[in-house]
Amino acid sequence: MAQFGDYQLAIYGAGLEGVTPRWPVDAATLERRAAAAMPADLLSYVQGGCGDERTQRANAEAFGHWGMVPRMMVDCSRRDLSADLFGARLASPLFLAPIGVTGMCTQDAHGDLAAARAAAETGVPLCASTLANDPLEAVIAESGDTPALFQLYTPRDRDLAASLVSRAEAAGYRAIVVTLDTWVTGWRPRDLNTANFPQLRGHVLANYFSDPVFRRLLARPPEEDRRAAIMTWAATFGQVLTWDDLPWLRSLTRLPIVLKGICHPDDARRAIDGGADAVYLSNHGGRQANGGIAAIDLLPEVATAVAGRVPLWFDGGVRSGTDVIKAVALGADLVGVGRPYSYGLALGGAAGCAHVLRCLLAEADLLMAVNGWPTLAAVRDAGARRTDR
Ligand SMILES: Cc1cc2nc3c(=O)[nH]c(=O)nc-3n(C[C@H](O)[C@H](O)[C@H](O)COP(=O)(O)O)c2cc1C
Secondary structure (H helix, E strand, O other): OOOOOHHHHHHHHHHHOOOOOOOOOOHHHHHHHHHHHOOHHHHHHHHOOOOOOHHHHHHHHHHHHEEOOOOOOOOOOOOEOOEEEOOEEEOOOEEEOOOOOHHHOOOOOOHHHHHHHHHHHHOOOEEEOOOEOOOHHHHHHOOOOOOEEEEEOOOOOHHHHHHHHHHHHHHOOOOEEEEOOOOOOOOOHHHHHOOOOHHHHOOOEHHHHOOHHHHHOOOOOOOOOHHHHHHHHHHHOOOOOOHHHHHHHHHOOOOOEEEEEEOOHHHHHHHHHOOOOEEEEOOHHHOOOOOOOOHHHHHHHHHHHHOOOOOEEEEOOOOOHHHHHHHHHOOOOEEEEOHHHHHHHHHHHHHHHHHHHHHHHHHHHHHHHHHOOOEHHHHHHHOOEEOOO
C-alpha cells in the first residue's frame, strides 16, 4: 500500500533523470513564487489580514514554540493517518479550509473546480466556500469520490439561507460549516489601501446569482443588471447569528452542522450543548480580528472543553506537515490548510494544489515514521509541549 511519504521517493527518483519539482515543496518558497505570479490585488487579498497582521503572523509562528518528543524502537514501517468525517473514512486528517477567492486563483477563474479536482486526486476534502466563481453543484461534481463540505455565510434573508443549505444537501455535501465570525468584514489595510473588495467587483458570487431565491430578490437577472445584483448581494450578506439561531440552523438540514470560528472554551461547550455536530476552532487566519491569540495556542484549552464529545476541527497558520501533526497532537481531529493551497492553485491549478497537499501529507507521514508514531492515536498520546516556558 502506498504511503504519503512515498512522494519524497518520487521527487528524488525524478531527480535521477534530471527533473526537479515544478513547484516548491516548502511554504515560504511557494508563497514567494506565487507572489510573483499573482495579480497584485488578488495577492493582497489572499496574503493580507486584519490590522497590522499580528494575529495572522502569530498563527503561523506559534507552531514554533510547540515541540514533540520522538519514541524509538517502534515499528513505523507502515503509518495510518486515517481520520473520520461523520462516518466517512478519510486517508488523513487534512482538509482544504474554505477560501472565498479560490475561484479567482487560477488563470481561467475556475479555481473552485480546480481545488475540487485536487481534492478528488488526493482524497483531501474540500470545504467549499459560499463565495465561489462556480455554483456549488458544479464544484462537488469535480470532487470525485472525495467527500466535500459546504461552508455557509448565512445570508440575512432566511429563505436564501435555506435555499443554499438545501442545494448543498441535494448536491451531496457531507456537512454544513457555518462561519460565525464574518457577518461584517474586519479592517484589512492592504485591501483598503487599494479599495479592493472582490465581491463588490462582482467576483465569486456564482452561488447567489445561480440561486432561485436570490434571483427572485432582483428586478432584473444578474446577466442583465450586474450592478444591481451585486448591491442586492451586499444588502443580504452577513446575518448576525446568536445562540438562539442554532435551532433554526438545525431545522434547515439533516446534515451535520459544524460551527467555524469558535475560539473560547465556553463557546465550544455552548456549541456542543446547542447541538453542533463539530466544533471548528479558527480565527479566520487573522483576517477578521487582529490582536488575537494564535489559533494553535488556543487548541489545548478548547480540546479540553470539547473532551471528545464531538469532533474538533482546526485551522490557522498550518504551513507544513509538521504543523498538521502538532495540531493533531494538541487535540485536533481534522486540520485545515488555507493560504498555501491558494498559492498552489495560482502556480499550477489543480496539479499545483494537489502538489501542495501531497507535500503536507508526505512531511506529516515521514515525521510520524521517524518519531515512532504509527497512528494518529500515537501522535495524540505523545502530545506536544510548549518550549518557551
Ligand atoms: C483569501 C481568504 C479567503 C477566505 N475566505 C473564507 C471563506 O469564504 N469562508 C470561511 O469560512 N473562511 C474563509 N477564510 C478563512 C479560512 O477558511 C481559514 O480559516 C484561514 O485561511 C486559515 O488561516 P491560514 O490560511 O493562514 O492557514 C479565508 C481565508 C483567506 C486567506
